Every structure is written in structure tokens, then in C-alpha cells.
Amino acid sequence: MSQLANDSRVQVRKKSKERSKFFWGMVYLAPALILMSVFIFYPVLKTIYYSFYYTNNRGIPVTFAGLDNFINLFTSESFLISMRGTFLYVLYTVPLGVVIALFLAVISSEKIRAIGIFRVIFSSTMGVSVAAGSMMFLFLFHPTIGFLNHIIGLVGISPIHWLTDPKWALISIAATSIWMGIGFNYIILLSGLQNIPEDMYEAAKIDGAGYFTRLFKITIPLVSPTLFFVIIVTVIHSFQSFGQIDILTQGGPAESTNLIVYSIYQNAFIHTKYGLASAQAIILFVIILIITIIQFKVGEKKVHYQ
Known part of the structure; x- marks a missing residue:
């Protein structure tokens, strides 16, 4: 029983260390991820969204165009x-x-x-x-x-x-x-x-x-x-x-x-x-x-x- 308990504690410690590494890894990556989200990911998604719409002079989508823009x-x-x-x-x-x-x-x-x-x-x-x-x-x-x-x-x-x-x-x-x-x-x-x-x-x-x-x-x-x-x-x-x-x-x-x-x-x-x-x-x-x-x-x- 003591061996099983020790193994269980070891597994818990490993998972805790992995969570800690993942957390701090995300903390260090957060500035880069935020910048990429603002200047890369969001513009790409917005461009894909706009490509399926007709827009007015201010760039606001007004009518769904489907594939008409590509055609x-x-x-x-x-x-x-x-x-x-x-x-x-x-x-x-x-x-x-x-x-x-x-x-x-x-x-x-x-x-x-x-x-x-x-x-x-x-x-x-x-x-x-x-x-x-x-x-x-x-x-x-x-x-x-x-x-x-x-x-x-x-x-x-x-x-x-x-x-x-x-x-x-x-x-x-x-x-x-x-x-x-x-x-x-x-x-x-x-x-x-x-x-x-x-x-x-x-x-x-x-x-x-x-x-x-x-x-x-x-x-x-x-x-x-x-x-x-x-x-x-x-x-x-x-x-x-x-x-x-x-x-x-x-x-x-x-x-x-x-x-x-x-x-x-x-x-x-x-x-x-x-x-x-x-x-x-x-x-x-x-x-x-x-x-x-x-x-x-x-x-x-x-x-x-x-």
C-alpha cells in the first residue's frame, strides 16, 4: 500500500510540475501571443470575413456576397x-x-x-x-x-x-x-x-x-x-x-x-x-x-x- 501511495504522490508531483511549466511557459509567451493576435491573427480573420461581404465606403459590411467577390x-x-x-x-x-x-x-x-x-x-x-x-x-x-x-x-x-x-x-x-x-x-x-x-x-x-x-x-x-x-x-x-x-x-x-x-x-x-x-x-x-x-x-x- 505504501508503494502505491508513493507512486501516486510521484505522479501528482509530475503533473503539478508539468502544469507549472505550462503556466510559466504561457506567461513568457503571452506578450508575443498578444502581439501576434492583434497584428496577425485578427487581421487575417477579419480579411476572410470581409472577403464574403460587400462593404460601404467606410468599410462596413452591408450585404453578404458569398463567393461573388472571388467570381x-x-x-x-x-x-x-x-x-x-x-x-x-x-x-x-x-x-x-x-x-x-x-x-x-x-x-x-x-x-x-x-x-x-x-x-x-x-x-x-x-x-x-x-x-x-x-x-x-x-x-x-x-x-x-x-x-x-x-x-x-x-x-x-x-x-x-x-x-x-x-x-x-x-x-x-x-x-x-x-x-x-x-x-x-x-x-x-x-x-x-x-x-x-x-x-x-x-x-x-x-x-x-x-x-x-x-x-x-x-x-x-x-x-x-x-x-x-x-x-x-x-x-x-x-x-x-x-x-x-x-x-x-x-x-x-x-x-x-x-x-x-x-x-x-x-x-x-x-x-x-x-x-x-x-x-x-x-x-x-x-x-x-x-x-x-x-x-x-x-x-x-x-x-x-x-
């Missing part, structure tokens, strides 16, 4: 143009931005004199705000006094209307975004490269491996986890681009740069169609979720974690 979007030519432009923009920015950042990280990881200066230069775009960077490119792309048209004019090419020509506007926005995103991608990739053990390169040199052999057989495979992270973050960030579009083109010309986030902004805060904007936000969330899952299913198989 109207997928039958709207403007929305389809917006989606096409968004995917083209992601296709322009992600591969080129990641490749340039990886190239800069590889060349600046070499142990040569004054390489620190170049590291500062390559990462400097991270310290430039979207507004400041966009204003810089606004002057670069200017059709008459812009530096780019001045350069191409020296070789006899006629000026290009970078931001007012539908053929060039999206490319110009993508170039701006690539430049602004290089700093972050570069720093992350450089940190991944610096974690590669130096003795692996020394062993490869002893075996007679050349520079490109070491690059493709050692560097890229070992930096693949960092590269995988950078690609996922860059894809998500590209789908959420807004500031440079608002400053440079305001979605024009002819809706060629009216990407989905800017379209959400227009519907919500210019046309006061909060229900339609909420439906667009839900669609954007689903698209990013699906693409991220596909990246994990397909891309993670090629990642070398050891």
Missing part, C-alpha cells in the same frame, strides 16, 4: 492582367537577383586585400529604404535627364521611355527591386559561404581540383541550405512588392505594373471596395502558400545539409 475577380480582365504581371515580375526578379547576390558573395569570400571595402559596397543597398531607392531610380529612368538614356545615347541608341512604355515599365520596376534586394541576399549568402570549412577546399586543391570544380562540387552544395532560404524569402518578398510601384509608376502604364499588392491597395483605399480587396488578399495568400509548399517539396530534395 468577379476571376472574370475581371484587370485582375488577370495583374496576376500575369505579378508572375512575370517574380520571374524577372527572383532568379536574377539570387544569381547576382550569389556571384557577389562568391567573389567577395576570397581572401584578397581590401575585400572588406567591396563587402560594404555590395551590402550597402540593405541600408537604403524603398522610398529612397525608388527616388534614385526615378531620376535614373527619366526620359530626358536620366543617366541611363544619357549612356545609351552615347552609343547611338534613341532614348527609352523606361517608366511610361508598357514594354519597359515592368522591366524597370524589376531592375529597381533587384538592386534593392541584393544587399540582404548578399549578406545571408556570404555568411553561409563563410561557414564552409576551409580544410575541404585545401583537400580538394591537393587532389588537383580546379576553381570551378571546387565551386560546383563544394561551394554550391554546402551553401545550398542558405541558398534555399534566400530563394523562398525572395519569392515571398517579390509577391509583396508595393513601394517601388507606388512611387515609380502607380500601376501604369496601361496596368502593366499593376501588380496584385498594388491592386489590393487601389481597391481598398482608392475605390473603397474592401470586400474585393480582401478577396484578392486571400488569393495572394493561397498562391504564396502553394508556391512555398512546392518549393519545399521539390527544392529541399536538392539541399545538402551536411
